[in-house]
Amino acid sequence: MSRGLGGSVFDGLKFRKVSSPIHNLDPRMKFVYVIAVFVAAILFSAIIPLAILFVMALPFVLLARVQKQWLRSLRGAAFLALFIFVINVGGSYFTHGFTLLAADWENAAAMTMRFVVLVESFSVFFLTTSPDHLGLALEQSHVPYEFSFAFTTAVRFVPVLAEEAQTIMDAQKARGLELEKGNFMKRIRNYVPVLIPLIVSAIRRSLELAEAMESRAWGATKKRTNLYELKLRKGDYALLAIIIVILALTVYAFLYVHVPTVRSFFGYA
Amino acid sequence: MLMVEDVHFSYSSSIEALKGVSLTVDDGEFVAIMGQNGAGKTTLVKHFNGLLKPTSGRVLVDGVETTKTSVAALARTVGFVFQNPDHQLFSETVEEEIAFALKNFGYAPDVIEKRIEWGVNLLGLAQYRKTSPFMLSGGERKRVALASVLAWDPKMLILDEPTIGQDHQQKENLRQFIMQLQSQGKTIVIVTHDVEFVAECNPRVVLMREGKIAADGEGKEILTNPQVLKESSIVLPQIAQVFSILNAPGLPKDVIDIYEAKTLLLKKLGVTSR
Numbered sequence: 001m002s003r004g005l006g007g008s009v010f011d012g013l014k015f016r017k018v019s020s021p022i023h024n025l026d027p028r029m030k031f032v033y034v035i036a037v038f039v040a041a042i043l044f045s046a047i048i049p050l051a052i053l054f055v056m057a058l059p060f061v062l063l064a065r066v067q068k069q070w071l072r073s074l075r076g077a078a079f080l081a082l083f084i085f086v087i088n089v090g091g092s093y094f095t096h097g098f099t100l101l102a103a104d105w106e107n108a109a110a111m112t113m114r115f116v117v118l119v120e121s122f123s124v125f126f127l128t129t130s131p132d133h134l135g136l137a138l139e140q141s142h143v144p145y146e147f148s149f150a151f152t153t154a155v156r157f158v159p160v161l162a163e164e165a166q167t168i169m170d171a172q173k174a175r176g177l178e179l180e181k182g183n184f185m186k187r188i189r190n191y192v193p194v195l196i197p198l199i200v201s202a203i204r205r206s207l208e209l210a211e212a213m214e215s216r217a218w219g220a221t222k223k224r225t226n227l228y229e230l231k232l233r234k235g236d237y238a239l240l241a242i243i244i245v246i247l248a249l250t251v252y253a254f255l256y257v258h259v260p261t262v263r264s265f266f267g268y269a
Numbered sequence: 270m271l272m273v274e275d276v277h278f279s280y281s282s283s284i285e286a287l288k289g290v291s292l293t294v295d296d297g298e299f300v301a302i303m304g305q306n307g308a309g310k311t312t313l314v315k316h317f318n319g320l321l322k323p324t325s326g327r328v329l330v331d332g333v334e335t336t337k338t339s340v341a342a343l344a345r346t347v348g349f350v351f352q353n354p355d356h357q358l359f360s361e362t363v364e365e366e367i368a369f370a371l372k373n374f375g376y377a378p379d380v381i382e383k384r385i386e387w388g389v390n391l392l393g394l395a396q397y398r399k400t401s402p403f404m405l406s407g408g409e410r411k412r413v414a415l416a417s418v419l420a421w422d423p424k425m426l427i428l429d430e431p432t433i434g435q436d437h438q439q440k441e442n443l444r445q446f447i448m449q450l451q452s453q454g455k456t457i458v459i460v461t462h463d464v465e466f467v468a469e470c471n472p473r474v475v476l477m478r479e480g481k482i483a484a485d486g487e488g489k490e491i492l493t494n495p496q497v498l499k500e501s502s503i504v505l506p507q508i509a510q511v512f513s514i515l516n517a518p519g520l521p522k523d524v525i526d527i528y529e530a531k532t533l534l535l536k537k538l539g540v541t542s543r
Contacts, residue, residue, distance in 0.1 A: 164356070170320045171357040173340045174349035175417065176373030193369065196359035200403065204355075 021235060022064035022128045027137040029236045029243075030125055036243045037121040040250040046259040047110040053117045056246075057124055066127045073123040077116065085112040102263040131155040133230075140230050153209070161202060168197045270296055271317060271425065271456070276326035278312060286312045288480040289326070296424070299447070299457045301467045301488070304477035305502040310460045311352075313477065314427050317458065318347040330425075345374060348423030352430040354414035358402040363394055366402050367417045374421055388416040392446075408439050425456040432463040444470055468492055468506035468525040476501055493523040 022030075037053060044050055061070045088108035093100055135152035139145060169179070172193045179190050232240075253259065271294040278287040286309050294300055302310045315321040316328045319335040328335045330343055351357060360366040364385045371381045389395045392412040397405060402413050411434070418426070428447075432440050440463075447457055447470065461467060467474065467488060474491040476484040476498075484497045491497060493509045505513060512524045520537060524530050 167351070167353075168356045170315065171349075171351040173320060174318055174344050174351070175357065175370035176341045176344050176421075177369075178339070178341050178373070193357075193359045197356055200359075201355055 018065070020064045020128070022060055022124075023130075024235065025128075025239060026230050026232055026236045027129045027133045028141065028230065029232065029239050030129060031137070033239055033243050034121045034125045036246050036250075038118060040246060041114050041117045041121075043250055043254050044259065045107075045110055045114070047106055047113055047262055049253065049259055050110055050113040050117055054113060054120060057117075057120050060124050060128075064124070064128045066124070069127050070120075070123060073127070074116070074120065077119040081112050081115055081119075084115050085109070088112070102266075103261070106261060106263055136226065136228060136230055139226070145224060157205075161198070164201060165194065165198055168194050168201075171197075270294070270329075270331060272327075272329040273313075273316065274327045274329070276313075276316060276323040276328060278316070278321060278324050280312075286480055287316075287323075290477075290480070290482055292475065292482065292485070294425075294456060294458065296456055297451070297454045299451050299470070299472040300459070300475055301470070301472045302458065302460045302475045302477060303462070303464070303467065303501070303503060304483070305462075308477040308501070309480040310477055311429055312480075314349070314429065314458060314460055317425070317427055318349050319343045320349070341373065344370075344423070345421065346423055347425045347427065348418040348421070349427045350415050350418045350429065350431065352433065354402075354407075354410040357414055357417070358410060361401055362399050363389065363402055363405075363413050363416075364398045366413055367420050370417060370421055376421075384420045384422075388420040391419065392416045407434050408436070411435065423455075425458070426450065428457070428459045430461055431459055432461060432466045440466060462503075464492065464503055464506050468508065469527075471526060476503075489523050489525055492525050 037057075041050060041053055044053075061067055085108050088111045089100065089104065092104035092107065096104065131152050134155070135148045138148035138151060173179075177190065177193055179194075180187065182190065271292075273290055273292040276287055276290045277285060279285045290309070290313060292313075302314065304310050312321065316323060316335065317330065319328075319330075319338065319340045322328075322336050330346055333343075335343060358366060360369060367385045367388050368381050371384055376384070385398075389398055392415060394409070394412060394416060397409065397413075402410055405413065411431075415428075415431075431443055435443065444466065447459075451457055457472075459467075459472075471488045474484070474486065474488045475482055476491060478501050483501060484491050484494070492506055493513075495505060495513065498505060504510075506525050508527055508530050509522070509525050512520060512522050512530070516522075517537070520533060524533065
């Protein structure tokens, strides 16, 4: 039986506190890395460089020992990836006069690979960065504390809400609600008895949180200090070097190198 | 009749919440499932109406295995009232809330009307029929939730932590209500920490610890066993504590009922009960 929301989809969002060379990196630097990969993935539209980008994330995953969760998030993206592949193949089929060339297949595969690379790099970032760290990074990037606090609170409440949604679904199922019954519109309506208690309880919870915060004098000091401060260390500079290399290679390849296609190795046009 | 046969269950691959539970609840029985937090009480009762299916082992409701049918089908026989009424209330009025399950089960409109009438009267909610459940107090919301389950007259009723957040009077009402249902031949299972409430009801007690059944027997027998209770972080009910401390010759220790206690003490003092 599926544990629904509580057990699967949001599992990837639950951060587990572990220590690894990747977890200990400065989240700001990790974010810059994600952006660099992002830029590279957008600039290239051939499959070979995109595949290289994909493989490049593997050492990070292995070093952080998050293979299991990483695979799970890729599995979660599989459906959308398949969708992108089918849309691309279908699009070429209809626009190219109902024929498919080897180039069309390769192009569709490249677009899918691009999506997978984007998902992969973001999932590595979120799997190895604790919400606290992320909030700290936002704060030290001079984002107002109100915003960074709201952000970390939102992230932290996702698993709580997911669990609550599961309980509510159980309670309504126990009263004969069948979520997967009826046509499309009926199925959407089936979720009303789940959504209303969930929203009401989220509002109630936020009011309680506000009271708890006020009773602990939230916002009393204008200038906050932090127990932990982010500092760039050796590992972060190493990552910075990697980022520069990636960006330099990307720009160089983009401007001066003719990227070979896979089909050219097999003698296709 | 409910049969649980060597049920194991784990939420994720690592932690096992139930480690081989076997239990039979006969029709018309009143069972209290007790134990500390995380002992697996709620996980166990969620198997009774198929919300959870065992990882291994079987659960049979009136001979039907829960894996072979749907929660909606089982719910007709097994009514489950959740701990927090706010997890189920969503309608604009109390009567619509009560009608929700009845509509799901496909009752005719005139039957639904009769059942609502019966439900609100039974739980003293008649004046709130057209009120939004969100406007009611905690205790009243709890009664609406109870009414919304009782309305389809399930043969077996599961109450998860029914006494939490209820004052003494409401607890007493609940107790009498449960007794009344029991006298109508319903099977009742409550999950609770409330040792005094259980002592007053004196049902069969199933004590759980770390995903297993630690003790199973008459309330009077289990709630007066200090060793067993201590291992489950439960204190003796007050009456049992008194008799345990008195430790007088001629006085038994397995007393949890206040009237029985009175009779015994008066007899000991040589006063005729009046």
